[in-house]
Amino acid sequence: MANDDLFKKLISHTKEYGFIFPSSEIYDGLSAVYDYGQYGVELKNNIKKFWWDSMVLLHENIVGIDSAIFMHPRIWEASGHVGAFNDPLIDNKDSKKRYRVDVLIEDHIQKLEDKITKEVEKAAKRFGESFNEEMYKTTNPRVLEIQGEVDKVRTRLVDALKADNLEELKQIILDTELVCPISGTRNWTDVRQFNLMFDTKLGSVTDEANTIYLRPETAQGIFVNFLNVQKSGRMKIPFGIAQIGKAFRNEIVARQFIFRMREFEQMEMQFFIAPGTEMEWFKHWKELRMKWHKSLGLGDKKHRFHDHEKLAHYANAATDIEFEFPFGFKEVEGIHSRTDFDLGSHQKFSGKKITYFDPEKNESYVPYVIETSIGVDRMVLCVLSNAFTEEKITKEDGSVDERVVLKIPAALAPVKLAIFPLVKKDGLSEKAREIHNALRFEFNCQYEEKDTIGRRYRRQDAIGTPFCITIDHTTLEDDTVTLRYRDTMEQERIPVSKLREILSDKVSIRTLLQKLG
Ligand code: GAP
Numbered sequence: 001m002a003n004d005d006l007f008k009k010l011i012s013h014t015k016e017y018g019f020i021f022p023s024s025e026i027y028d029g030l031s032a033v034y035d036y037g038q039y040g041v042e043l044k045n046n047i048k049k050f051w052w053d054s055m056v057l058l059h060e061n062i063v064g065i066d067s068a069i070f071m072h073p074r075i076w077e078a079s080g081h082v083g084a085f086n087d088p089l090i091d092n093k094d095s096k097k098r099y100r101v102d103v104l105i106e107d108h109i110q111k112l113e114d115k116i117t118k119e120v121e122k123a124a125k126r127f128g129e130s131f132n133e134e135m136y137k138t139t140n141p142r143v144l145e146i147q148g149e150v151d152k153v154r155t156r157l158v159d160a161l162k163a164d165n166l167e168e169l170k171q172i173i174l175d176t177e178l179v180c181p182i183s184g185t186r187n188w189t190d191v192r193q194f195n196l197m198f199d200t201k202l203g204s205v206t207d208e209a210n211t212i213y214l215r216p217e218t219a220q221g222i223f224v225n226f227l228n229v230q231k232s233g234r235m236k237i238p239f240g241i242a243q244i245g246k247a248f249r250n251e252i253v254a255r256q257f258i259f260r261m262r263e264f265e266q267m268e269m270q271f272f273i274a275p276g277t278e279m280e281w282f283k284h285w286k287e288l289r290m291k292w293h294k295s296l297g298l299g300d301k302k303h304r305f306h307d308h309e310k311l312a313h314y315a316n317a318a319t320d321i322e323f324e325f326p327f328g329f330k331e332v333e334g335i336h337s338r339t340d341f342d343l344g345s346h347q348k349f350s351g352k353k354i355t356y357f358d359p360e361k362n363e364s365y366v367p368y369v370i371e372t373s374i375g376v377d378r379m380v381l382c383v384l385s386n387a388f389t390e391e392k393i394t395k396e397d398g399s400v401d402e403r404v405v406l407k408i409p410a411a412l413a414p415v416k417l418a419i420f421p422l423v424k425k426d427g428l429s430e431k432a433r434e435i436h437n438a439l440r441f442e443f444n445c446q447y448e449e450k451d452t453i454g455r456r457y458r459r460q461d462a463i464g465t466p467f468c469i470t471i472d473h474t475t476l477e478d479d480t481v482t483l484r485y486r487d488t489m490e491q492e493r494i495p496v497s498k499l500r501e502i503l504s505d506k507v508s509i510r511t512l513l514q515k516l517g
Helices: 003-016 038-056 074-078 101-130 133-139 141-162 166-175 219-223 226-232 278-294 341-350 376-387 428-439 453-463 473-478 496-507 509-516
Strands: 020-022 034-036 062-065 086-091 098-100 192-195 199-201 211-213 239-248 263-273 303-307 317-325 328-339 356-358 363-365 368-375 388-394 400-406 417-421 445-447 467-471 480-485 491-495
Touching: 003 020, 003 376, 003 388, 034 038, 038 062, 038 239, 038 263, 038 376, 038 509, 074 341, 086 101, 086 166, 098 101, 101 133, 101 141, 101 166, 133 141, 141 166, 219 239, 219 263, 219 341, 219 368, 226 239, 263 278, 263 376, 278 303, 278 317, 278 328, 278 368, 278 509, 303 328, 317 376, 328 341, 328 376, 368 376, 376 388, 376 400, 400 453, 417 428, 417 453, 417 496, 428 445, 428 467, 428 473, 428 496, 453 467, 467 496, 473 480, 480 496, 491 496, 496 509
Parallel strands: 062 239, 417 445, 417 467
Antiparallel strands: 020 034, 086 098, 086 192, 199 211, 239 263, 263 368, 303 317, 317 328, 328 368, 356 363, 388 400, 467 480, 480 491
């Protein structure tokens, strides 16, 4: 199945089964804003718990905070967001549609690259087994011509973005003869910078001075609390502060479902270190964070690093951890060496001394920072897109059935165990309820007695429940149940007394944490 189709199916599946709904749907929705349903919120909470525990429980020198979304507006001047958190935009005068210039040009480059792929595929068919793709790409005049154009446009784009050269960005649009996808015309405005922060007013007075921003990252709430945490917790460098919370960006091109949203959630950790040790700690956190992703078992080849060539104004090294989504490898987490930019800048803007006295060095300094920053919603998308599986099953009588199953890592699954009485009579429901009551304090369990067992299995497969148990007449005799595994659909008979052990072994966040331990 083409990845596009798979992605569309995933989006409708998450809606149909209570994971993710478009926001304000009965009012026709709100672009790039989503709500999490009954299973989505459980999955999201499990991801957040895994991240939080891996930071705060596994590191003696990392503590958490929960800072407010509203902050003093000067914070965003100090952080550089007021001046530089911009996207270059262009409007088409006929369609009145607004575009991010870099995205328009990237899309054009993608189209050229698709042309190369088509040329190569055609040639591969023509030449059959003797086809040498590498040689074809480096010698075929048509492919070389398109590749030359790709390289030229990409270099111009990177240079123009680096230099904030808005005239050159417009010139690229004109030279490549880009048309508006809606109106089909080249009637473009000039390129302008557009700040991505949402603003609002504090209190009842509506003058400029009361403008505050919805935070575009949670990190600044950590920086401005550096002294509070360090002093109240008597923290010694190196130490980290972790935070999970909402962030807001007025994204111009918001697409690909929950990949790019206007309201989203981040899990960020700022690790404060001595100046000069940042490359060592950068490497350390790169490795640790990759290990965290890999521990989920989403596939050996699904992650890769992408080191930044163009560094943000605050960084002296940066890398992304990318995941292979249905639409290609894309960033899920950023790891940045932020130097002393943030603390230094807050020191300057607030006029308050923000330094740390290092007893080992016997000197005071503004600490350097390594940041790990991951989007909760992007992690949800990693897990769901990887989990979504359509399977054909040959039944005992030879007929073929189909099932959709979410193969979510058991420790992250919204529901851990489904409990089914085989029939609603003969005391089976009561026995099933008894088991449910014993386990529900520790595990998210679901009791279901409607429909055939087969239908109940399908419903649980569709929400990713790793285990189902069936209570039948034998249960009443020997206190055993049938345990059914989601992924293999295998079944085994086990004593009720073993259930807790099996579950806690397989579905608790602890099993993931131990892999990092
Ligand atoms: N404090 C650093 C920072 O915010 P970033 O690369 O802009 O860095 C970090 O964002 C992470 O937040 C990204 O890797 C991504 O997972 C998530 N993220 C950023 N913008 C997002 C958006 N519009 N929608 C969903 N997630 C987003």
